[in-house]
Amino acid sequence: MLQKKFKLFLYTALVAPVAFCLALGTASKVEAQKEIRLGFLTPLTGGGAQLGRDSVNGLKMYLDEIGYDMAGLKVKIIVEDTELKPAVAVTKAEKLIRHDKVHMIVGGVMGSTGYALGALANREKKLYIASIPASDDLTQRKLSKWVLRTGWAGSQPGHPFGKWAYEQGYRKVVMIGADYAFGHENIAGFHRGFEDAGGKIIQKIWVPVMTTDFGPYLPLVKKEADAIYALMIAAMPGPFLKQFKASGLKMAILGGGVTADETVLPNMGDEALGVITPLQYSAALDTPKNKAFVKKFRKLHKKVPSYFTESNYTTAKWIHEALKRVKGDISDIHRFSQEFQKIEIDAVRGPVKMDKYLNPVHNIYIRKVERINGELWNTVVATYPNVSQFWTWDPKEFLKNPVYSRNFPPCNYCK
Known part of the structure; x- marks a missing residue:
């Protein structure tokens, strides 16, 4: 009898806490899956500050419209100031990946920054969505499964x-x-x-x-x-x-x-x-969609939107549409990316789709x-x-x- 009581004590003392921790870990994993963390890079100080403000305001305008909910996932945006410097952008991206555990990196400004972030995305195996950097070769000779572009190639226009x-x-x-x-x-x-x-x-x-x-x-x-x-x-x-x-x-x-x-x-x-x-x-642009966009943005920010605004607004919408297609499951980032590439967006700028080199056609x-x-x-x-x-x-x-x-x-x- 004493031996049975001792075994029960051992189970209570050793096994039950482990089971509790495993259950807690599973619950934490489920909770984590209910959130999508986006690391957003843009200049907020110096000569590029207005570009950054317009970029952040465009992204957040869309998120406000959907209540920061994408396919059942709560959206968490972590914004970092790149100071319009490629080296700073890389340092901030590394922090977002390693410390903040973001699901993807979005944004950046400057072609040289785009190339630096593209190299980082390949090295860290982290998806990078280039909403602004127009570095041509990101979607040409340096094509990578870790880089999607929603903005433009610099030579395109x-x-x-x-x-x-x-x-x-x-x-x-x-x-x-x-x-x-x-x-x-x-x-x-x-x-x-x-x-x-x-x-x-x-x-x-x-x-x-x-x-x-x-x-x-x-x-x-x-x-x-x-x-x-x-x-x-x-x-x-x-x-x-x-x-x-x-x-x-x-x-x-x-x-x-x-x-x-x-x-x-x-x-x-x-x-x-x-x-x-x-x-x-x-x-x-003389379209109903753009007129409504301009009217709303002016009311919120007392200025007209720029391409920095529109591109990041459209990027947020594009991410949302892709998440709908995978039913909010971000665990397989390549499946998400594949669905992202198939989407045709009726954007503020007009119709947008992605070519097979992962650059917009618009x-x-x-x-x-x-x-x-x-x-x-x-x-x-x-x-x-x-x-x-x-x-x-x-x-x-x-x-x-x-x-x-x-x-x-x-x-x-x-x-």
């Missing part, structure tokens, strides 16, 4: 824009832009599209990222050009356009979409009038800055529907070339 510019009568163009990955790729997209149409790029001028004094560069611009194509980012566009107007140069101003994006237009004056840029979004809008009722708007003057990152070229033939860079395509008409 420039291909049709080059064709459009030639059709408007421009024949000789000077290019000036930020000297880093995105600047190289964005400028190269227009370069190839324009010269394929019959135009000539006669000069390229590179300036350091975040330059605000263009005094040393503007006197170099060749005056025989019909137009100048400018690619400026973050805090660069305003100073560039003011100094260009003051320089006395009379040629038309074309540029990359972010040169006159809605993150910078509210702080500009007449120097921005007439600037023509291509992008997959404009706050002036409309490209040619936009001209005009003043309407006292405000500057990117009015849409032309639309190219369903533009892929490969434009009209065969993807396999396109990818035989080097990635776009400072030196490719070569500047055959530069002297």
Whole structure:
């Protein structure tokens, strides 16, 4: 009898606590599965702070609309400031992965940041959704199952824009832009599209990222050009356009979409009038969906939304739709990714789907800055529907070339 009591004591003392812990662990696992943790990277300080604010506000606007619930999962967003620096973005991403145990990384800004985060995603085997970084090769030669893009490839808008510019009568163009990955790729997209149409790029001028004094560069611009194509980012566009107007140069101003994006237009004056840029979004899009989007965002934030806003709003919606397809089961991230790739989004920007290289196919809008009722708007003057990152070229033939860079395509008409 004493021996039986001793065995019962041992079971109570040793086995029962273990069973309780196992049950607790199972309950904790179930609880964990009811939450999806998204690590969101964006600049919140420095010259890119407005880009970050618009990005966060776009993401949270969608999450507010759905009550932070995606397919039965409570959404937890952990936002980290990248300071617009690739190295900082990588450090913050490592913290999100190792400490916060996020299910995926979202966001980032700058092409160089995109490349750094893509490499990290491969190394850590963590899904990265690039909602803003337009690093071309993320969805071309460096294609990876760990990287999905919901934004755009940097050269993508420039291909049709080059064709459009030639059709408007421009024949000789000077290019000036930020000297880093995105600047190289964005400028190269227009370069190839324009010269394929019959135009000539006669000069390229590179300036350091975040330059605000263009005094040393503007006197170099060749005056025989019909137009100048400018690619400026973050805090660069305003100073560039003011100094260009003051320089006395009379040629038309074309540029990359972010040169006159809605993150910078509210702080500009007449120097921005007439600037023509291509992008997959404009706050002036004349559609019921966009009008409602702009109205709501303005009410919340006292400004019009930018492409940074729309892209992250759409990214949140895309994640939500994919989670619905897997019924909220995020345990198999590759199944989630496969469903993500099949989705066609009726986005604020227009219809969006993903090509087999994991980059969006969407409309490209040619936009001209005009003043309407006292405000500057990117009015849409032309639309190219369903533009892929490969434009009209065969993807396999396109990818035989080097990635776009400072030196490719070569500047055959530069002297």
